[in-house]
Amino acid sequence: MRDRLTERQNQVYEFLRDYVRRQGKPPTIKEVGQSLGIRSTNGVHKMLVVLEKKGYITRTPNEARGLELVDDVGFGAEEAPGVLMLKLTEGVGRRARRMTSETADHPLPRSRRPLLIDPGLVPDDVDLDDCLGVVAADDGMNGAGVRKGDLVVVEECHWRDVSNGATAAVLFFDRVVIRRFELANGRLHFRAADRTYADEAIRPDDPEFFVIGRALAMMRPLT
Amino acid sequence: MRDRLTERQNQVYEFLRDYVRRQGKPPTIKEVGQSLGIRSTNGVHKMLVVLEKKGYITRTPNEARGLELVDDVGFGAEEAPGVLMLKLTEGVGRRARRMTSETADHPLPRSRRPLLIDPGLVPDDVDLDDCLGVVAADDGMNGAGVRKGDLVVVEECHWRDVSNGATAAVLFFDRVVIRRFELANGRLHFRAADRTYADEAIRPDDPEFFVIGRALAMMRPLT
DNA sequence: CCTCAAAGTGAAAATCATTTCACCTGTTCT
DNA sequence: AGAACAGGTGAAATGATTTTCACTTTGAGG
Structure with a gap:
C-alpha cells in the first residue's frame, strides 16, 4: 500500500495528473508553482521529492519536465460484489482504471492496466471522472445490441437524473x-x-435495486 | 492540404510521433538528433521549423519539449469512399488517429481527436499499428450483436490469414x-x-470484394 | 557554370529548469 | 519546552534546451 498523501501533497498530485491529461506532457516546476501559488521553485521541488518517495511519481534527474505519474491502481475502492468496476478518466491519454474485485473470466480488459475509452464515444458534457465500467450480467438488452458480458460505460448518477427512456445500469440484487x-x-x-x-416496476426506495447511472457506451471484443 | 514532406522530414516527423507515443511527452531537440544521427542541435532545430511551417507540428518558443503534433490527418491517406477510417496506435496514452474522409454524422468519435481503444479489448499478439477502425454499414451481423453504425476495430490482413469462422470486415462495393x-x-x-x-460466396479475385481484415472488437455509444 | 533548397556542422548566446543552500513558520508529538 | 515534519521564501549554482550565427555539402535546374 502506497503512503498516504497530505492534503497539500494531494493537491499537487492532482495538478500533475490534470496537467498531464490536458497537455499530454508533464509540467515544469515553475508551472506547478504558479498554479498552486508556490513562489519558490524549491517549494515545489521538495513537494515532488516527497511524491516520488511516496511512490506517486517517478522523476528523471535534471531533465526538463522529467516526471511521470506512476501508473496507479487505487482510485477509490470497490462496492458491489462480483462486479467488474472500472474507473474512467480523461485526458490526452484518456485512460480508465480498473479497480475491480472479481476479474472473472471475462475476455474483457485483463490485468490491472488502465482501460481506455475514447471520449468521443461519450457526450461532451460528461465528466469521465464520474464514469465507471460495468459488465452486463444478462442478455436483457440483447434486442438493443447489448449482450451479456459486454463492457458498459456508465455515468454514475441518481435515478432522478436519468431521463425517461434512457438506458440505465441497475444493480439488481x-x-x-x-x-x-x-x-x-x-x-x-x-x-x-x-x-x-x-x-420490473419498483418503488424508489426498494433496497433490492439500485440505479448506478446512465449507460453511455458499450464495447465488446469480438470472438 | 498540408505541404508534402521530404523523405528526411518525414523521418523526423515519424520519430516525433513514435516518441510521443512511447514516452507520453515530446522529445528534446538533442534527443531527436541522437536518434536520427544529426550532431548539431541546429540541424534538428531547422527541421522542426520546417515541420511547423508545413503544419505538422506546433511549437512554443523557448520551451523545453515545446512541441506538439498537430492532431493530424495524413497518416497514410484514405481509401474506400464513404468509410470512416481510424488508425489505432499504442503507447502511454494509447491513442489512435482518425484519418478519415467522411465524418458522416455518426455519433461516433467526432472531431479529429485521436481515438482510443483499450488494448485489453484486443488479443495480446495484435499490433495496434496494423489496426484501424471502420463503421459497420449494415445490420448484417445484428444477430451477433454488431449493428449498423457500430465502430469496429479491424486488424488489417490478407484473407488467407483470416481463420474459418472468424468475423471479418469486408469492403463490399x-x-x-x-x-x-x-x-x-x-x-x-x-x-x-x-x-x-x-x-455471399465469391472467388478470391473478385474485384467487387475486398477483405480488410479480422474484426477484433466493437464499440458503440448508447443513445 | 551558377543558384537555390535541403540538410548539416560547430560553437556561442540566451533561456529555461532543476537543484542546492540557508533560513523561516506553524503544528504535532513526546 | 524541544524535536521533527510539512510547507515555504529567496537567491544562487548548475545543467539542459532552445536559438542564433557563420559556413559547408550535395543535388536539381535554369
Missing part, C-alpha cells in the same frame, strides 16, 4: 443489468429489450 | 460490412448473422 429506464406513477420501470426478460 | 468468414471450395463465404441479408 448483486448483478449489474442494463435496462431502459422510465419513471411513471412514482415507480421506476426497468424494461428489457428482450421478451424473455420481465420488466 | 464501397461499403464496409462485417461478416462471418469462411473459406470453402476455393471460395470466400461471407455469412451474415441475420437472415435478411444474403450470404
Whole structure:
C-alpha cells in the first residue's frame, strides 16, 4: 500500500495528473508553482521529492519536465460484489482504471492496466471522472445490441437524473443489468429489450435495486 | 492540404510521433538528433521549423519539449469512399488517429481527436499499428450483436490469414460490412448473422470484394 | 557554370529548469 | 519546552534546451 498523501501533497498530485491529461506532457516546476501559488521553485521541488518517495511519481534527474505519474491502481475502492468496476478518466491519454474485485473470466480488459475509452464515444458534457465500467450480467438488452458480458460505460448518477427512456445500469440484487429506464406513477420501470426478460416496476426506495447511472457506451471484443 | 514532406522530414516527423507515443511527452531537440544521427542541435532545430511551417507540428518558443503534433490527418491517406477510417496506435496514452474522409454524422468519435481503444479489448499478439477502425454499414451481423453504425476495430490482413469462422470486415462495393468468414471450395463465404441479408460466396479475385481484415472488437455509444 | 533548397556542422548566446543552500513558520508529538 | 515534519521564501549554482550565427555539402535546374 502506497503512503498516504497530505492534503497539500494531494493537491499537487492532482495538478500533475490534470496537467498531464490536458497537455499530454508533464509540467515544469515553475508551472506547478504558479498554479498552486508556490513562489519558490524549491517549494515545489521538495513537494515532488516527497511524491516520488511516496511512490506517486517517478522523476528523471535534471531533465526538463522529467516526471511521470506512476501508473496507479487505487482510485477509490470497490462496492458491489462480483462486479467488474472500472474507473474512467480523461485526458490526452484518456485512460480508465480498473479497480475491480472479481476479474472473472471475462475476455474483457485483463490485468490491472488502465482501460481506455475514447471520449468521443461519450457526450461532451460528461465528466469521465464520474464514469465507471460495468459488465452486463444478462442478455436483457440483447434486442438493443447489448449482450451479456459486454463492457458498459456508465455515468454514475441518481435515478432522478436519468431521463425517461434512457438506458440505465441497475444493480439488481448483486448483478449489474442494463435496462431502459422510465419513471411513471412514482415507480421506476426497468424494461428489457428482450421478451424473455420481465420488466420490473419498483418503488424508489426498494433496497433490492439500485440505479448506478446512465449507460453511455458499450464495447465488446469480438470472438 | 498540408505541404508534402521530404523523405528526411518525414523521418523526423515519424520519430516525433513514435516518441510521443512511447514516452507520453515530446522529445528534446538533442534527443531527436541522437536518434536520427544529426550532431548539431541546429540541424534538428531547422527541421522542426520546417515541420511547423508545413503544419505538422506546433511549437512554443523557448520551451523545453515545446512541441506538439498537430492532431493530424495524413497518416497514410484514405481509401474506400464513404468509410470512416481510424488508425489505432499504442503507447502511454494509447491513442489512435482518425484519418478519415467522411465524418458522416455518426455519433461516433467526432472531431479529429485521436481515438482510443483499450488494448485489453484486443488479443495480446495484435499490433495496434496494423489496426484501424471502420463503421459497420449494415445490420448484417445484428444477430451477433454488431449493428449498423457500430465502430469496429479491424486488424488489417490478407484473407488467407483470416481463420474459418472468424468475423471479418469486408469492403463490399464501397461499403464496409462485417461478416462471418469462411473459406470453402476455393471460395470466400461471407455469412451474415441475420437472415435478411444474403450470404455471399465469391472467388478470391473478385474485384467487387475486398477483405480488410479480422474484426477484433466493437464499440458503440448508447443513445 | 551558377543558384537555390535541403540538410548539416560547430560553437556561442540566451533561456529555461532543476537543484542546492540557508533560513523561516506553524503544528504535532513526546 | 524541544524535536521533527510539512510547507515555504529567496537567491544562487548548475545543467539542459532552445536559438542564433557563420559556413559547408550535395543535388536539381535554369
